[in-house]
Amino acid sequence: MHQLDFSSSNLADLAGKTVIVTGAARGIGASTAALFNSHGANVVLVDLPQAKDAATSLIESFQYPEKSLFAPANILFWKDLVDEAGDPVESLEANRVIDVNLKGTLNTLRLGLHYLSQNEPSATGSRGSIVFVTSTSGYFGSTGNAAYISSKHGVVGLMRASLRRAASLGISLSSVAPCYTPTHLTAGFGQKITDAGLNANTPEGVASVAASLACDGTAHGLACLVWGSYKRELERTRQDLLISWLGDDLVDSMAKFGQVMDSMGGYPLPQNKD
Known part of the structure; x- marks a missing residue:
């Protein structure tokens, strides 16, 4: 700690x-x-256009209101952020990566939970299992691609956030986190990995781990890093390290906070305000 x-x-x-x-x-x-602002900085306040009145009132309350201005913008839209004559362009490829890896996984999870929950439970109470394909990029940042790393971290968070709900439905959630695996997606750099003498997965090897997780009735909440002969658990070992990582006082407080959130049915999303 x-x-x-x-x-x-x-x-x-x-x-x-x-x-x-x-x-x-x-x-x-x-x-x-x-x-x-109180320390003399020039501050640009960016928020939705409908927040203008709130932003204006806020600026009027500042110690140096003359050093602040409101810039209406929706950060979801590139055209709100960059002048038409500007040089930067929106990264459609980055958007696609996040759409596929994170939004697509969220959509699939929602459908999976809906339909699996209608299954008759087995003798052990299981109605089925869902295995996420994350990546070592969901835990580490060494691949250097911000959109891909962000999307895979998001998938890890999605699994963690969904564990309790899935368990209440009798559905197991787990994930496989492969490192470099030769496929058509990695064809552009695979030789460099091989030349460096590093491990490589096979698609069949990763599939074997995914299938094992899907069929293992005790795999709920488990994540397996797969890299050649390495098969290392990530999530349960992370839980075991929390006290040494954060300290028992903070771990205890976070657990109590989680209990409050659970009693509310989860963290309530903010509502749009005019």
């Missing part, structure tokens, strides 16, 4: 610097914008 202690002296040199805060009209964004 490593406790971080931050000093306000780090903020002493903010005067004259420019800070952009997204989601700035309310909540954490508003407090962040106010803090930077």
Whole structure:
């Protein structure tokens, strides 16, 4: 466990610097914008157009209101963020990676839970299983592709967030996290991996692990990193390390927070406000 202690002296040199805060009209964004402004920074508050009144009131409350302005924008839309004459272009490829890997997996999970929950339970109470294909990129950032790494981290979070709901339906969730596997998707760089003398999976080997997880009645919540002969569990071992990672006091507080969230039926998504 490593406790971080931050000093306000780090903020002493903010005067004259420019800070952009997204989601700035309310909540954490508003407090962040106010803090930077109080130290003399020029602050651009970015939020949805309908948040203009809230942002304007916030700016009027600032210590240096003349150093702040509101920039209406929806960060989902590239055209809101970049002037038409600007050089950067939206990365359609990055969007596609996230759409396929994360949104597609979410859609598939929802359908899977819906239809599997209608199965008659087995003698052990199981109605079926779902195995996610994550990646070592869902746990590490060494592949260097931001969109792919982000999407695979999202799939890991999706599995973790869905475990309790799936268990209540008698459905097992687990995941396989393969490292480099020669397929048509990796054909452009596979030789470099081979030349470096590194392990390689086979599609058949990864499939074997996925099938084993699907058929293992005790695999709920388990994730298996697969890389050649390496088959290492990721999720349960992470749980075992939490106290040494975070400290028992924080682990206890997080557990109690989780219980409160469970009693509410999960973290409520924010509602759109005009």
